[in-house]
Amino acid sequence: MTYNLALSFWQALRLHRYERAATHKQMLDAAKDERLFGDGDAMTRLLSHGIESVKSELAVMEKALGLIGAVAFAGDDEPLSKEDGLFLLQLAARLMIQARGFLSP
Secondary structure: OHHHHHHHHHHHHHHHHHHHHHHHHHHHHHHHOOOOOOOHHHHHHHHHHHHHHHHHHHHHHHHHHHHHHHHHHOOOOOOOOHHHHHHHHHHHHHHHHHHOOOOOO
């Protein structure tokens, strides 16, 4: 079960990185088109916000993968903390709901 969960998180992380990179490229391409953004400051703020959003979401996925790895290699007498367990459970539920199309990413 741990392996399947880790694999699911890894696939979600790879997809997320691809989507964010594609969005970042589209934003950069749009910045070159002066018809869309005449004000360079507005585009800079938009790009900064997008980069910060990507960094925060990647940090969440990296934390999840780290916890899954710790659980996979932990002994039977090494429990996961309540906060970490709830974090993983909520993230797994959110990803499953998003995969089924009930929530937007």
